[in-house]
Amino acid sequence: MKKLLAAMVLSGCIGTVSAQGFLDILKKAIPQAPSAPSTPTPSQASSITQALGGLFGSTSKEEEVQIGRQLAGNLLGAVQLVRDDRLQAYVNKVGRWLASQTDRADLNWYFGVLDSDDINAFALPGGYVFVTRGLYNRLGSEAELAGVLGHEIGHIIMQHHLKVLRQSQMVGAGSGLLAGQIRQGGIGNAAAQNLLGNGAEALARGLDKDAEFEADRIGVVLATRAGYSPYGLPVVLQKIGRSNATDSSVALLFKTHPSPQDRLSMLGDAMTDSFDKYADGQILAERLQAIAGHPPVATTPAPAPQSLTK
Amino acid sequence: MMSSLNAKSSLALLALCLAWPVFSADVRFASKELNLRAAPKGDAGVIATIPKNTRFEVIGEQASWAQISTGKQQGWVLFFYLIPAPSSNPETMNDVKSSVGLLTGRQGTGQVTAVLGVRGLDEAQLKAAKFNAEELKRLESLPGSKQAAEGFAKEGKLAQRDIAFLPAANATPQQNQGGGRQ
Numbered sequence: 001m002k003k004l005l006a007a008m009v010l011s012g013c014i015g016t017v018s019a020q021g022f023l024d025i026l027k028k029a030i031p032q033a034p035s036a037p038s039t040p041t042p043s044q045a046s047s048i049t050q051a052l053g054g055l056f057g058s059t060s061k062e063e064e065v066q067i068g069r070q071l072a073g074n075l076l077g078a079v080q081l082v083r084d085d086r087l088q089a090y091v092n093k094v095g096r097w098l099a100s101q102t103d104r105a106d107l108n109w110y111f112g113v114l115d116s117d118d119i120n121a122f123a124l125p126g127g128y129v130f131v132t133r134g135l136y137n138r139l140g141s142e143a144e145l146a147g148v149l150g151h152e153i154g155h156i157i158m159q160h161h162l163k164v165l166r167q168s169q170m171v172g173a174g175s176g177l178l179a180g181q182i183r184q185g186g187i188g189n190a191a192a193q194n195l196l197g198n199g200a201e202a203l204a205r206g207l208d209k210d211a212e213f214e215a216d217r218i219g220v221v222l223a224t225r226a227g228y229s230p231y232g233l234p235v236v237l238q239k240i241g242r243s244n245a246t247d248s249s250v251a252l253l254f255k256t257h258p259s260p261q262d263r264l265s266m267l268g269d270a271m272t273d274s275f276d277k278y279a280d281g282q283i284l285a286e287r288l289q290a291i292a293g294h295p296p297v298a299t300t301p302a303p304a305p306q307s308l309t310k
Numbered sequence: 311m312m313s314s315l316n317a318k319s320s321l322a323l324l325a326l327c328l329a330w331p332v333f334s335a336d337v338r339f340a341s342k343e344l345n346l347r348a349a350p351k352g353d354a355g356v357i358a359t360i361p362k363n364t365r366f367e368v369i370g371e372q373a374s375w376a377q378i379s380t381g382k383q384q385g386w387v388l389f390f391y392l393i394p395a396p397s398s399n400p401e402t403m404n405d406v407k408s409s410v411g412l413l414t415g416r417q418g419t420g421q422v423t424a425v426l427g428v429r430g431l432d433e434a435q436l437k438a439a440k441f442n443a444e445e446l447k448r449l450e451s452l453p454g455s456k457q458a459a460e461g462f463a464k465e466g467k468l469a470q471r472d473i474a475f476l477p478a479a480n481a482t483p484q485q486n487q488g489g490g491r492q
Contacts, residue, residue: 072446
């Protein structure tokens, strides 16, 4: 259940961090929300309660954002942002340019590079997108970064997590029950926690490969709309497909996500050669490398010639 | 996007130990039956049909297409269906992935295998995680307005293009007949 829950909530495209660890974050997220140090929203406790209530009916934009904020804050409690303003600003520019190609310009989009060697990227509801330093350092061009961010943006604009929550068993029979538990007993009460946990398990089972495949297609289209080469995301999938299958973190990736090969194959079936006419899109290897040339952490491998550069 | 690998000397001995020279060429396999075409276009003539799991070398690239050589024949196939090795043979895959090269953007470094998945986020670190309001605030105050993004796009000569979202293809990865042009 724990792994499933993490997979559901984080909806990582590239990989997955420690699933159990994320479950712990989430378990804590909900009860701790009211007492957590307040960010710019002072009435966080009531907002969270409303947000959770909203999970079990329709979800407003405010609710969607509040859920995402809470989960983002907890994630950031485990792993900090890379302390490199230039890098973070760069990724935000790329991400926001991509997001402006969607019909969710109403969201405030945030993009963060996490200080982790893990190779991962994920999305949280409401516009919160993260890429690990480990993944960032494997990217060869801005087009690749755009493909990765585009995939995550795809999860958010399709509300994959929220849809699954709404479709869960809990939302069916127990929706009113949980909302009521939260209202009566407060957000951290045990009964509500239990229901939430069980519901999350049901939700996780509902998150199928189609959501990942869909996000892949969206990622390619958004990158192309934004003026990039369409092939950035496929390139990243090729890289992941070449990763060491015996490595534990990759093993977890393969457990919770379609294989890179299947994803490439599905992309190929959808794209065929129809994006050839956009192959002149920008790759911008140099621009990414100019940023990567100031590695935030000493573990960064030396920049190498780029095969995606034409 | 694709190019061949030219790894050298220190790897040569190791390469000799393998059934085929993974370090001297970008070796790939067909993930499904592919049409080998005379040119990198969907309406170019089909030279041959490449059976699934056929081994070949990638010798060129263009848009969605990879130019390949099977030893007997050369032509173009859609690059989506090139895999490091038949999925039924994970050990072979481990060898091939070491060859780097195709599409890595890290051509020739030979580091991809070594650096991938160093380790995940530390689990204890995650378990101890508490809502970090300051860090969230940091994230939410990162610069990057819409205007800034637009200026940034202009600098990169990123021209917006009007493209509809892609519907899912009817075919699944298991269906080798797949519609569409291969």
